[in-house]
Amino acid sequence: MEVTTNETILLELPQGSKDTVLVKNLYLSCDPFMRGLMLEMSESHYMEAFVPGSVIRGFGVSRILESGHPDFKEGEYVWGIAGWEEYSLITDTEKIFKIPFTDVPLSYYTGLLGLAGFTAYVGFNEICSPKEGEYVFISAASGAVGQLVGQLAKLKGCYVVGTAGSDDKVELLKTKFGFDDAFNYKEEKSLRAALRRCFPKGIDIYFENVGGAMLDAVLLNMRDKGRISACGMISQYNLEKLEGVHFLVRVITxxxxxxxxxxxxxxxxxxxxxxxxxxxxxxxxxxxxxxKAEGIENAPAALVGLFTGKNIGKQLVIVAEE
Ligand code: NDP
Structure with a gap:
């Protein structure tokens, strides 16, 4: 395949590349876990730490241009691990998955039908076993994972409250995603009091995305025998010294x-x-x-934006149109 940029480059699978595919990257997913891959001692068992000077890897959606692998054909769409580059040669094909349904936006496989959406389902439906009428609280609720957790909880007949870091996001939770109530955690004097106001009878299920002070406030407001799905703790990812949790004893009491x-x-x-x-x-x-950030050159800023709440909804990067 010929690609014309400033110069013409011939893209093809190197001869004898068995079980390797050449892909065009279409969408890249910005995910908080990528911050951990910037540490020398990454704790991820699924992906290796980033190596300075090498291409960043994360989740994405790509189209197969050429295949030396019997399971993938030219023209098929895949989601899974992708390089932050326009074209990639993929050798670890066990980390890409064929896109089975293309009658939904392909970009959904970076979020709703990809890592984030699946995380919401596993962390809520499978881990919390929610029941109708239960009281559910979600932090980072307007983000890629949280917005789906809230909707799954409503479908189960739960009472759902979310928190987010701006009034616009709070409004979205209530009007677009159907949350029963929501608050801006940056505007509350006391998180403990805000939760008490929203849940006078206490919380049955907490979907944890944030950690730190929010977790402490939640522990004080949980009902007896409640469940906490510990999905992420984004407030801790940029700290050199992690915050302590003061009320962990409530897990016991x-x-x-x-x-x-x-x-x-x-x-x-x-x-x-x-x-x-x-x-x-x-x-x-x-x-x-x-x-949606447009252009691979805007990908780094989009990723960094997750840690200041710049994103409204699932943050992805459009590298190329399908
Ligand atoms: P989001 O789309 O929710 O983006 C991150 C959001 O976190 C920001 O928009 C911001 O929203 C909020 N945030 C950032 N910094 C802070 C802070 N210091 N305190 C409070 N909130 C903060 O991300 P995802 O939905 O993709 O991820 C949500 C969580 O799920 C993360 O913790 C992630 O690590 C985790 N995760 C876990 C997986 C697992 O297998 N366990 C898999 C995938 C994700 P706001 O404006 O509301 O502050």
Whole structure:
């Protein structure tokens, strides 16, 4: 394949590249876990730490240009690990997945139908086993994971409150995503009091995306035998010294269950997730907000923006149109 930029480059699979595919990257996903890959001692078991001077890797959506792998054909779309570059040679093909349904926006495979959406499903439906009428609280609620957790909770008949870092995001939670209530955590004098106001009877399920002071305030407001799905703690990712949690003892006194998870360990549930979610997307019962940065040159700023709440909805980068 010929690509014309300032000069003409011939893109092709090197001779004898068995089990390798050449792809054109279309969309890149900006994910908070990528911050951890910038540490020399990354704790990710799924992806290796970034190497300075090498291409950054994250999740994305790509089109196969040429395939030396029997399972992939030219023209097919895949989602999974992609390089932050326009074209990639992929050798670890066990980390890319064929896109089975293309009658939804392909960009959804960076979020709603990709890592974030699947995380919401695993962390809420599978880990929390929610029941109708339960009281659910979600932090970073307007983001890629949180906005879907809220909608899944509403579909289960729960009472759902979310928090986010701006009044506009709070408004979105209530009007677009159907949350029963929401508050701007940056405007509250006391998080503990805000949660008490929203949940006079206490919280049954907390979907944890943030950690730090928010977790402390939640622990004080949990109901006995409540469940906490520990999905992420973004408030800690940029700190050199992690904040302490002061009220962890409440896990014992209130007999709480707190479970952390890595969604990469649950990929066998992905078909079950698709079966549940696709009809809701097609009927419009589930909606999804994306924040699209245009051009690979804007990818670094988009990634950094996650840590100041610049994104409104799922942050992705458009590298090329399909
Ligand atoms: P988001 O789309 O929610 O983007 C991150 C958001 O976090 C920002 O928009 C901001 O929203 C909020 N935020 C940033 N810094 C802080 C802070 N210091 N205190 C409070 N809030 C902050 O990201 P995702 O939905 O993709 O990810 C949500 C969480 O899920 C992350 O913690 C991530 O690590 C985790 N995750 C876990 C997985 C797993 O397997 N366990 C897999 C995928 C994600 P605001 O304006 O509201 O502050």
């Amino acid at each position: 209130k007999q709480l269950t707190m479970k952390g998870f890595n969604v990469a360990d649950y990929f066998d549930l992905y078909p079950k997730f698709l079966e549940l979610i696709l009809p809701y997307i097609k009927s419009g019962e589930i909606t999804y907000l994306e924040d």
